[in-house]
Amino acid sequence: MLEKNSTSHQSQTENEYCDGVIHFGNVDWWYHNRGHASVRMATRIARRVPTVWINSIGMRMPVPGKTEIAWARYWRKLKSLTRGLKRDPKTGLYIYSPIFVPRYSPTMLNFNGWLLSLQVKIVCWRLKIKHPSAIVSMPTMTPAVERGKWVKVVFDRCDDFTTLPEADKDQVWALEKRLLEISNAAAYVHEGLMERELGLVKESVLIGHGVDFEQFVTARPIEGQRAPIPESMRDLPKPIIGFYGGMDEYRMDVELMIKIARHIHPGTLVLIGPKQMDLSRVLAEKNVKHIAQVSPKDLAAHAAHFDVGIIPFLQNEFNEMCNPTKLKEYLALGYPIVVMKLPAFQAHESLIYTANSHDEFLVRIDKALKENEPSLIEKRRVAVSGSSWDKVAARVAELLAVPIEF
Structure with missing residues (x-):
């Protein structure tokens, strides 16, 4: 002691x-x-x-x-x-x-x-x-x-x-x-x-x-042009399923990420952030694109081009007490969000898609890609507009x- x-x-x-x-x-x-x-x-x-x-x-x-x-x-x-x-x-x-x-x-x-x-x-x-x-x-x-x-x-x-x-x-x-x-x-x-x-x-x-609310809303307006697509994301096959942030072995579910990549093929799984863990097995999938860390001011311009934002976290003791900053940023962008079920996400469960297993996560991605409720975009943004x-x-x-x- x-x-x-x-x-x-x-x-x-x-x-x-x-x-x-x-x-x-x-x-x-x-x-x-x-x-x-x-x-x-x-x-x-x-x-x-x-x-x-x-x-x-x-x-x-x-x-x-x-x-x-x-x-x-x-x-x-x-x-x-x-x-x-x-x-x-x-x-x-x-x-x-x-x-x-x-x-x-x-x-x-x-x-x-x-x-x-x-x-x-x-x-x-x-x-x-x-x-x-x-x-x-x-x-x-x-x-x-x-x-x-x-x-x-x-x-x-x-x-x-x-x-x-x-x-x-x-x-x-x-x-x-x-x-x-x-x-x-x-x-x-x-x-x-x-x-x-x-x-x-x-x-x-x-x-x-x-959340830098205006920055994220402006990058992906309901009507009009999104922020210019960064060169690192040009010509990527759609749909683009994306995650950004720190990637550590005690946070990220490697097996789930591999399954996501295979499930959405020929679409693209985009991972943005510094390599803080061994991602070699995930990057071995041909449709996975890794982009090194971008500055907070450039993040919205990248994330605005996701079709679905994901948080493929492990359901473990460490993540039980985590609260990812990216959730509010995803909500400000307005698009569908798929996450593994964790306590931090409970307050926003009516606005996002939660899963308790890998198979359920893949089903939720399919559902998110079919989402056609413009009112949900506004509801997501209203939920974080005061932050x-x-x-x-x-x-x-x-x-x-x-x-x-x-």
């Missing part, structure tokens, strides 16, 4: 507002999916105060022969480490790739906490941030957060990491519990996870997800004591 540091979370500073935000991230900016909710919030908060995205230090050691694309994971992280501190010119967000030891024993987690805390202090000094707040998306960074002095601490409760394959469940929960204890608030995207942890943190806030990432980020900024004007 991981012991709490004797140098744990200091008393809050006396400052009413912070002058910068340190976001202990759950992805690596340089090679992971930048459409993640945590990234969407960070880039918006960066418009108000200097904000630093600390690239993830992970929580499991890739093991060749056991972990998918293990050597590729090592190589991409090494390349990330060479970048140091950079500023993204498009968003103004600072990105820092911390030096750490990729070991996750209690001793090494505490050592990495000390090492990361030291690096964060140097980054704050370089950027002249004197009174930072912290938002934490990755529990293995808890020992570093405990060593800091913050205006506010917010736990970005985006996933239940105890269910991550190859991670030490008891150790991860111990870290998450410590983080809940020292946080001023926890921001949740999944109501079930929030309800499970009520009373473990000072304030529980259900923030949900936003926006600006609102979500503003609520999180409030929790972090970010000043309205800086």
Whole structure:
């Protein structure tokens, strides 16, 4: 069991507002999916105060022969480490790739906490941030957060990491519990996870997800021309069944994706996003098109040309507590959506097609392709028209004591 540091979370500073935000991230900016909710919030908060995205230090050691694309994971992280501190010119967000030891024993987690805390202090000094707040998306960074002095601490409760394959469940929960204890608030995207942890943190806030509504609606209007089709999608045989986002072995159902490709042939299965798992068996199907990660601003122009949007997730413990951002974006686009049945989709079941098995998923795709109810497009859009990432980020900024004007 991981012991709490004797140098744990200091008393809050006396400052009413912070002058910068340190976001202990759950992805690596340089090679992971930048459409993640945590990234969407960070880039918006960066418009108000200097904000630093600390690239993830992970929580499991890739093991060749056991972990998918293990050597590729090592190589991409090494390349990330060479970048140091950079500023993204498009968003103004600072990105820092911390030096750490990729070991996750209690001793090494505490050592990495000390090492990361030291690096964060140097980054704050370089950027002249004197009174930072912290938002934490990755529990293995808890020992570093405990060593800091913050205006506010917010736990970005985006996933239940105890269910991550190859991670030490008891150790991860111990870290998450410590983080809940020292946080001023926890921001949740999944109501079930929030309800499970009520009373473990000072304030529980259900923030949900936003959507860049106008961007997606404009890309696929009910009448008129869609956004110009990207070159990477031109001349693809129809129908186009599509998915975009991070693809991890603990999220994606490989067998289902293969069945989908074969079922819709000669149509095309389009997968957009970084390869975070071994997709070789799926890509072996001749009618599967993989497109590398595209920026969030270009995503709508690609997804607008799907005939059906899909979420072929595994029905497993990890996904039980997930809440994919893409669902609201699919709804804003207005087209038919087919998903594996999971708690996060329940609120929108009247607007989407859900399945409990592979065979049922294929039947639902056939039904979605035959859909001819224009009123459903409007209903889907109305369901998410009040959501926006600006609102979500503003609520999180409030929790972090970010000043309205800086």
